[in-house]
Amino acid sequence: MPKKLIIASTSTIHGSGYLEYLLPELEILFEKVKTIVFIPYARPGGISHDQYTEIASKAFKKIDKKIIGVHTYENPTEAIENAEGIFTGGGNTFVLVNQLYKTNVLPILRKKIFEGTPYLGTSAGSNICGLTMQTTNDMPIIYPPSFKTIGALPFNINPHYLDPIEGSTHMGETREMRIKEFHVHNTLPVVGLREGSWLDVQDQIIQLKGNPTARIFEKDKTPYEIKEGSRIDF
Amino acid sequence: MPKKLIIASTSTIHGSGYLEYLLPELEILFEKVKTIVFIPYARPGGISHDQYTEIASKAFKKIDKKIIGVHTYENPTEAIENAEGIFTGGGNTFVLVNQLYKTNVLPILRKKIFEGTPYLGTSAGSNICGLTMQTTNDMPIIYPPSFKTIGALPFNINPHYLDPIEGSTHMGETREMRIKEFHVHNTLPVVGLREGSWLDVQDQIIQLKGNPTARIFEKDKTPYEIKEGSRIDF
Numbered sequence: 274m275p276k277k278l279i280i281a282s283t284s285t286i287h288g289s290g291y292l293e294y295l296l297p298e299l300e301i302l303f304e305k306v307k308t309i310v311f312i313p314y315a316r317p318g319g320i321s322h323d324q325y326t327e328i329a330s331k332a333f334k335k336i337d338k339k340i341i342g343v344h345t346y347e348n349p350t351e352a353i354e355n356a357e358g359i360f361t362g363g364g365n366t367f368v369l370v371n372q373l374y375k376t377n378v379l380p381i382l383r384k385k386i387f388e389g390t391p392y393l394g395t396s397a398g399s400n401i402c403g404l405t406m407q408t409t410n411d412m413p414i415i416y417p418p419s420f421k422t423i424g425a426l427p428f429n430i431n432p433h434y435l436d437p438i439e440g441s442t443h444m445g446e447t448r449e450m451r452i453k454e455f456h457v458h459n460t461l462p463v464v465g466l467r468e469g470s471w472l473d474v475q476d477q478i479i480q481l482k483g484n485p486t487a488r489i490f491e492k493d494k495t496p497y498e499i500k501e502g503s504r505i506d507f
Numbered sequence: 508m509p510k511k512l513i514i515a516s517t518s519t520i521h522g523s524g525y526l527e528y529l530l531p532e533l534e535i536l537f538e539k540v541k542t543i544v545f546i547p548y549a550r551p552g553g554i555s556h557d558q559y560t561e562i563a564s565k566a567f568k569k570i571d572k573k574i575i576g577v578h579t580y581e582n583p584t585e586a587i588e589n590a591e592g593i594f595t596g597g598g599n600t601f602v603l604v605n606q607l608y609k610t611n612v613l614p615i616l617r618k619k620i621f622e623g624t625p626y627l628g629t630s631a632g633s634n635i636c637g638l639t640m641q642t643t644n645d646m647p648i649i650y651p652p653s654f655k656t657i658g659a660l661p662f663n664i665n666p667h668y669l670d671p672i673e674g675s676t677h678m679g680e681t682r683e684m685r686i687k688e689f690h691v692h693n694t695l696p697v698v699g700l701r702e703g704s705w706l707d708v709q710d711q712i713i714q715l716k717g718n719p720t721a722r723i724f725e726k727d728k729t730p731y732e733i734k735e736g737s738r739i740d741f
Contacts, residue, residue: 287676318684319691365688367647407647410679413601413654414641414689420650433679438672442521444702445644445667450552454599455648457553468678 274389275476277302278425280402282432282466284363284395292332300336302391306358308339314372315364315397329362353381356390363396366409370401371417383423396432403429408455408463426479428507434465434488449496456492462507463490479505508623509710511536512659514636516666516700518597518629526566534570536625540592542573548606549598549631563596587615590624597630600643604635605651617657630666637663642689642697662741668699668722683730690726696741697724713739
C-alpha cells in the first residue's frame with residue numbers, strides 16, 4: 274500500500290476550533306478507518322496524555338472516528354502495530370521524540386507509515402515525519418537519545434513557519450536565520466510550512482495544500498516560495 | 508577571588524553597535540585585564556570563528572582590550588586556563604555547547620569562572636552560565652553530548668525574552684508557554700532576560716541591571732517581574 278499522510282503546520286488556525294480547517298481532508302484520509310490511535314506524547318502546555326486525548330476525541334467525533342490514546346495500551350508498540358490509522362498531535366518535539374524512543378514506538382511507527390497506514394501529523398507530529406527533528410522551534414526541555422526521526426519525507430519540516438516581523442526591534446534570530454544556521458552544519462532541505470498549509474503525501478507524491486505558500490530552504494540557495502498544488506521533489 | 512560575571516540577554520540592542528550599550532560596564536569588569544580570550548564557538552548566522560573574533564575585537568578596541576580567539580590556540584583548554592578574562596559570544600547554543608564538550612573546554616571554563624576570572628556572556632554565552640541550556644530559544648541544529656552547562660548561576664537563563672505579541676494570530680507557543688512546559692519536566696527557576704538587561708554577578712550577589720524588568724519563572728508559581736537593582740536569590 275502506498276504511503277498516505279497529511280503533515281500539517283498546525284492543528285488549529287486562528288479563530289477556528291481544533292483541527293476544524295482540516296476535517297474535510299481528514300474524512301478522505303481516514304475514509305476506511307473507524308478507530309485512530311492517537312499519540313499524545315508531545316503534551317502541549319504540559320497537559321496530561323488523557324486530557325490531550327480528550328481534545329483529539331472531540332474533534333474526530335465530528336467525522337465519526339473513534340480516538341484511542343496509545344498511552345492507554347499496556348503495550349504501545351503493539352497498539353501502533355495494530356492501528357488502522359494514526360494521529361500524532363503537536364506540543365513539544367523533544368518530549369515527543371524522547372517518549373517515542375523510550376517506548377520503542379518510533380521504528381514501528383515508521384514501518385506502519387511506510388506500509389500505508391493513514392497518518393496525520395500536526396506541528397510536532399509533523400516535525401517527526403522529517404529525517405530529523407533539528408528544525409523544530411521547540412525548547413529542549415528534555416534530552417532525547419537522538420534527534421533522528423521517522424524520515425517519511427526526504428527532507429525536514431519547520432512547522433508554524435514565521436516571516437520576519439516588519440519593523441521589529443527584537444535582536445533575536447529570525448526563523449530564516451535559524452534555518453540558515455542549520456544549513457551550515459546540515460545538508461537536508463527544509464520546508465517552512467506556514468499555519469494553514471499542509472503536505473499531502475500519496476506514496477512518492479508530496480504536494481503542498483492550503484492557502485499560504487510554503488518557503489523552501491536548500492543549502493547554498495536563496496530561499497524560495499512554492500504555491501498550493503506544487504509538488505515537492507528535490 | 509569572588510566570581511565576577513556579566514550575563515547579558517543580547518550583545519546588541521536595536522539601533523546601537525555591537526556591545527556598545529555595555530562598554531561602560533565592561534570597562535569595570537575587565538579593569539585589570541589587558542587580553543580577553545574570546546570563545547566564538549556559537550557562530551551566529553554561521554560565520555567563521557575568525558570573522559566572529561574580528562567583530563568582538565573591534566568592539567573591545569574601544570576600551571583598549573585585546574581579543575584573542577580561543578580557536579587560534581593549539582590547546583584551547585590551556586588558553587582558557589591561562590586567560591585573564593573571558594568572553595563567550597552569542598549565536599547557536601547547541602553549536603556552542605557541542606564545541607565546548609568536544610574541546611573539553613567546559614570544565615576548565617567552569618573552574619576559571621569560579622576562581623574569579625572576569626567573564627562576559629551574551630545570549631548563548633549567557634545561556635551556558637545556567638545549570639542547563641534547556642531554556643535556549645535556538646534550533647537544535649547539532650546534537651550535543653549533554654544539555655548540562657556551567658552552572659555559574661543556580662538557575663537557568665532565557666535570553667532575548669519576548670512578551671506575547673498583542674493581537675497576534677500566530678498559533679505557535681509563546682515564550683511563556685514554552686517555559687511553562689519546561690517546568691512540567693524540570694524544577695529549576697528561569698530568569699527571562701529582556702534585551703537591554705543583564706545580570707551582574709559579584710560572588711554570591713546576583714543583581715539585575717539595565718532598563719527592562721526581567722520575568723521570573725518558578726515551578727508552580729505565577730511568573731513575576733523584577734526591576735533593575737533587584738537581587739536574585741531563590
